[in-house]
Amino acid sequence: MNDTFPRTVAEIMEGLRQGEFSSVEITEHYLKKITALDGELNSFITVNNELAIEQARAADRRRSLGKARELTGVPYANKDIFCTKGIRTSCGSRMLADFIAPYNATVVERLDREGMVMLGKTNMDEFAMGSSNETSFYGAVRNPWDRNRVPGGSSGGSAAAVAAGLSPIATGTDTGGSIRQPAAFCGVSGLKPTYGRVSRYGMVAFASSLEQGGPLGVTAQDLALMMNVIAGFDPRDSTSINRPFEDFTRKLGTSISGIKIGIPKEYFEKNLDPRIAETVLGAINELKNLGAGITEVALPNSPLSIPAYYVIAPAECSSNLSRYDGVRFGYRCKDPKDLNDLYCRSRSDAFGAEVKRRILIGTYVLSSGYYDAYYRKAQQVRRLIKQDFEKAFTKVDFIVGPTTPTTAFHHGAHSDDPVAMYLADVYTTAVNLSGLAAISIPVGFVKSLPVGMQIIGNYFDEARLLNVADAYQSVTDWHRRLAPFPV
């Protein structure tokens, strides 16, 4: 396959600016790659062959008129959780197999305004519930590094598409690790922004208090460029935070000498594959070489984050997914005999097993008599976890550890054991419970499978976080390695 076209957003921007190629040409290049490779990879649910070319033409026209913005004409892949006007938004579910939103998500609106080109909608775990992309109604996604393994989830399609070179960058959402974990499994970079940074309007809700949209790309620099487009206050989202515009690239290239990095010992204990521990410690050493000071920090409540998460997230899910009742939109069962039958069969037929499991758990933990023991308790634990971080951040600037306890596992490996699957997010959920920002970047390989390192930053400290990741990437090339797909 012709790979003379560049792979990163920064390079594509430069190429477009210099007139080395047009947006139509680069878009055609990516669409061709998708056509050739995605049949096997399955990273897209919908490919916008015609619309993408149309958008690329408009971008080229805009550039010729001198009205191009920074990322005008750059192609991207959009997770199928962001509502797109006129294009199906399935959220990986049979429930929304025919759903076409009459509005754009704010994130999509911003990408449109920038003049970026949407190649298609990427595969994902059903309603973002899963860590392997196997719960998608549209089939599992293959990991470009090993086709028999999962890409992680729930933004598995986005991570796989970027890793396989089918898109320079992609949107994702992160509720408990759904950007960072697939980024780690697929050897790409992924940023989960501070809660309130990126509007949730038009992003199909799973667990409202935990999730944020964010980018997955090849380099930290690309993530920063994308953040400049998608982040910002949105009056349509009450949890969106009103802060002045911020250039997320502003710290890139500056020295990280003197920054303080905390290593939580809890993140290097029993569940962790020792080879990953070794790889991540090696990367931390690299940061030390760049001038970072390393100290140990304690996050004593971190073992409670998975249990707290799996009470709060299902609780919100059970309520958020009540609107899928077969009445106004979405799947409706054939010939319901009464209202109850309409509800029961529509929801039984169109939701997959994992979604049903979480609706049931969530309904249970909120029910009268159990609320205090589960939901209220989990919220108390959530506060403790948050306090751990607040305390740690009085001593250090960043907290660094592995993104996942293992590398990508085989398809079906955890199909019968949901708890084992949930543990794939053991290092990531605490960040969502606290609302902090975190990034995962590739730092090496274990048996030819990518390893991700997570850097957790304080609230609204994305610019510095991206600076650290970029500094690491400027002295390493793990992020530049190409997946062997197709082998």
Add this chain to the structure above:
Amino acid sequence: MVWEAVIGLEIHAQLATTSKIFSGSPTTYGADPNTQASAVDLGLPGVLPVINQRAIEMAVSFGLAINAEICRHSIFARKNYFYPDLPKGYQISQYETPIVAGGSLEISVEGSTKSVRITRAHLEEDAGKSLHEGFQGRTAIDLNRAGTPLLEIVSEPDLRSAEEAVSYMREVLGLVKYLGICDGNMQEGSFRCDANVSVRQQGEHGLNTRTEIKNLNSFRFVQQAINYEIQRQIEITEAGNEITQETRLFDDRYGETRSMRSKEDAHDYRYFPDPDLLPITLSVEFIERLRDDLPELPKTKLARFVKKYNLNETEATILVQEPETARFFEAAIKIEGAQPKQVANWIIGDLFGAIKKSGLGIVDSCISPAYLGQLVARVVDNTISGKMAKEVFLAVWDSDLSPDQVIADRKLRQLSDSSALESIVKEVLSENTEQVEQYKSGKRKILGYLVGQVMKKTQGQASPKLVNTIIQDFITQS
């Protein structure tokens, strides 16, 4: 055995905002089905609620008016249940922390007053409407009402009779209308209530098992439903049976309540804080600004009307019942010579009569406050008689003319020039010597006849009072 009823009301007042509580859709009543439902009201995937600030202000104003505590930090919660006209599968309401808590309102029944405690008032969104008729046995959904802001006002079980319940409801209605936070249109469902009813023997203090009667949207229904329910519960208890805790519906065709669902079938609403909305945080300045902006409330206005305008309690009560009536009254008496007491009588009498006949509200009155004031002033300054005034009133009602124009056009001026009248009186007296003699011999009633003769000669334009005096003067002088 002497029974006592224990009643508490949950009143739903639709807040008079122009847009919905969590979306920008308009709240106008009577639009074509589903034309006032946006993506947010439809509960489409990914959309989010944003609180309407006006709704918060209105709730706070209500709280201030009932001397309640305004919660500086209140939380929206989701009330989860499935129903086709509830688009999201949950209603956004307030649960553990309502915006208003612990106020009270004074009511009067049969001359005595009592204070009714108000437990709380909280903000919530209304559901849509299910239409079961006219769709070939299927149910149709209209979501125009979905997301309309409601203030749910919950009283303590302080009411002891259907009459007290109605009086309390009227009081709340008057208050919300005064505050301008609810149009109070009960037919359109803008103001409705659920009644919690139980009975106990007089002297008992505990609360017995209660039933809840849903969705009462007229004072008559509240009265009928509660009375029916009290009687039903007394009969059950006296027969030695237990009351079942349940939700009941009032059937206005038969004037009775019927079981809708029992406690066992009650929903577990799984309330929890809505993660899509931040807590409502109110500053002291915000609350104080609203306190300063509170309009004069019915009780204060009543007292002022009695004192300042010399009205009696009954007149003042009628005038302050609707803020529009009070406003009409105060506008009318601004006209020079419009004596307040007379204006009040004209409003309560002829104006209410005309309004009722035409089916209009006082704001659509065909006679403006200024014209009514002018009319009264002309009676007061003796330009026209009371009888003429009624004619003028009707003429003004049916036209765009002012009372002064009508009086001029119809030459309705009452003869108040005594010299002109004196000659006519002389004429009449000389024509009726027999009657004059009768009067002199003590038959005083004959005076009316003589006055009538003068009126006839003047075609009714003379002031009867003046004629009366002149005749008496003449006879005693002669």
